[in-house]
Amino acid sequence: MSRLLLLVSLATACGGARSDGPPARRDAGARAAPTDAGDPRVVAGATLYGKYCALCHGPEAKGYAADNAPSLVSRTFLESSDDTFLARSVELGRPGTAMAPYGRDLGGPLGDGDITAVIAFLRDRGDVREPIAAPAPLPGDPTRGQALYAPLCQSCHGDATTRGTAVHLANPTFLALASDGFLRYAIVFGRPGTPMEAFADRIDGNQVADLVAYVRSWSAPAPVKPATPPTAPDGPVVLNPKGRSPSFTLRDGRFVPAAQVAQALAKKQRLVIIDARPPSDWLRERIVGAISVPHYDTTTLDRVPNDGTIVVAYCACPHHASGVVVDELLRRGYPKAYVLDEGVLFWKKQGYPVAGTGGAAPDPHAGHTH
Ligand code: HEC
Ligand code: HEC
Structure with missing residues (x-):
């Protein structure tokens, strides 16, 4: 259902205005300076981003400050991500990874308006105001895709159950939000300024389609949003108050x-x-x-x-x-x-x-x- 939403909003947001030619080669590094510092949403988003996100995604949102959190401002990422994908990724997080759910409905700190502001900040930082059409590949063959995935992708992305150093593509919440067009766009054009290279020159369109089909074969039911925010009673602060103090052997004293x-x-x-x-x-x-x-x-x-x-x-x-x-x-x-x-x-x-x-x-x- 979310994928349908994504596709619908992609279609309406872009109106087919831009084609899917290779993105113009621009320098990712030159795009960091905010240009819309006067937009109140961007200003509010910058503050929220600094408080909640910079720890892992870095002060410039270029990623890799902790746990290989990805760049949130690379051009191809922002081009192929519509605001639904971005908002739901922030709201729901990526269960099983360091990316928490930030939505208030799930017990996180951010309301819908806050998430909109953070997205405005990211789009300003990355200088990509609107997503562009990212057409789906033709149907591919997951078995052929698996044979390509192992040598070309697994060293960074891990497998169906284990995260590697890069975004975990098998994460059910990710797969529920990412369209086939989004996956194809990332593989073909890469993520400039990150370890994700463009595979356009290394494999052909059928092979890209096979890879997308293989990654898609991992789809599983994603966690659902609860009807009301979850709560839990606060337990005692000190555990086993009458017990002895443990004697830990520390690494680096910390x-x-x-x-x-x-x-x-x-x-x-x-x-x-x-x-x-x-x-x-x-x-x-x-x-x-x-x-x-x-x-x-x-x-x-x-x-x-x-x-x-x-x-x-x-x-x-x-x-x-x-x-x-x-x-x-x-x-x-x-x-x-x-x-x-x-x-x-x-x-x-x-x-x-x-x-x-x-x-x-x-x-x-x-x-x-x-
Ligand atoms: C504790 C570290 C941490 C913090 C803090 C954090 N993230 Fe993340 N984020 C990650 C990691 C790690 C991933 C990749 C998860 C994976 O392996 O799939 C991620 C993924 C994402 C994605 C999906 C990116 C993609 O390429 O699919 C978005 C969007 C995102 N984070 C936005 C945010 C925002 C906005 C905040 C602040 C409200 C935030 N994150 C805070 C660690 C973090
Ligand atoms: C050298 C390591 C490396 C290899 C090899 C690699 N990737 Fe990636 N990939 C990454 C990193 C790192 C990112 C996240 C980049 C960022 O935005 O910061 C990424 C991002 C992606 C994304 C977008 C995920 C998202 O949520 O934004 C997809 C899809 C993807 N890779 C698929 C593949 C496939 C399929 C292959 C094999 C053909 C592959 N990658 C090979 C490192 C790699």
């Missing part, structure tokens, strides 16, 4: 391995665990007993006692957001604040205990999620 934290929990030792991601991620899936203190709003750290209790913060990216919270704790004089070394995605992979509504549609009537 990072504590996940295995040691899992063991401390199993032994009912005294500690505080902080989820530094947006609360939408915390609601969906968190380390058992973790409290939510998003990296962009650390005022709620006030409720963490400064009495020598060990505090461990984590995120998905896997150090950046947690590092911000730990630095704030250290600045406030907490003596023992550490970063969970491998991050929460690793924690989950190990089968260590998590709580939350899970990746599927959160049940708005579930109440307790602990």
Whole structure:
């Protein structure tokens, strides 16, 4: 349904005004300066972007500040992304990656107007005001596509279940939003200024179609938006208040391995665990007993006692957001604040205990999620 929406809005937004010839070769680097600094939406979007997004996508939105978050301003990306794709990508996030749902309906910090402002800022930064037509390829053959994907794409994009260093193409939310035309456009023209090269000169149109068919074969039902924003009761801040303090062996005096934290929990030792991601991620899936203190709003750290209790913060990216919270704790004089070394995605992979509504549609009537 979202794909249909996307195609419809692409068709109406562009009116077929521009053809799908190779984009003019312009220098991606020369396009950074904002030209619409007077537009109030762009100004508001810049502020929101700086607060919520720059940590990973970088101050210029060119990506790669943390966890290989992609560029949000490359020309081909903005040309083939309509505002529905952009808005839903921000609202719903990419479950299973460091990209959280930022929409308020999912427990994130951004309302629809905020997301519109961020998109206005990105379009201004990238200097692509409107998407252009990105026609779908002819039907391809997924088996032939698989044979091409393995040598040409897998080293960066991973496979159906594992993210590589680049955007995870098998992510169900991504595939629900991205049209075949979007996929084709990225493969043919690449993403100038990023490691994604243009394959136009290396493979022919049939091979591109086969690759698109193969990537499309990964489509799976995407998580659905809940009818009302999910909520969860706040549990106690200090876990096992009567337990002993764990003795962690730290890396670089700052990072504590996940295995040691899992063991401390199993032994009912005294500690505080902080989820530094947006609360939408915390609601969906968190380390058992973790409290939510998003990296962009650390005022709620006030409720963490400064009495020598060990505090461990984590995120998905896997150090950046947690590092911000730990630095704030250290600045406030907490003596023992550490970063969970491998991050929460690793924690989950190990089968260590998590709580939350899970990746599927959160049940708005579930109440307790602990
Ligand atoms: C903690 C790191 C992090 C933060 C903060 C973050 N993102 Fe992301 N974002 C990512 C990663 C990683 C991906 C790629 C996910 C994947 O592997 O598919 C991504 C993907 C995206 C995409 C899809 C891009 C594409 O090429 O498909 C959009 C759009 C996006 N982010 C926008 C935002 C906006 C806007 C914000 C702020 C409101 C934001 N992100 C905050 C890490 C982050
Ligand atoms: C050298 C690493 C590398 C290889 C090889 C590679 N890609 Fe990419 N690809 C990337 C990166 C990095 C991005 C994100 C670029 C950005 O916008 O920051 C990307 C982006 C994409 C996107 C757009 C995703 C989005 O949400 O914006 C698609 C589709 C894609 N690649 C498909 C492929 C296919 C199919 C192949 C094989 C023919 C391939 N790539 C080979 C690194 C690679």
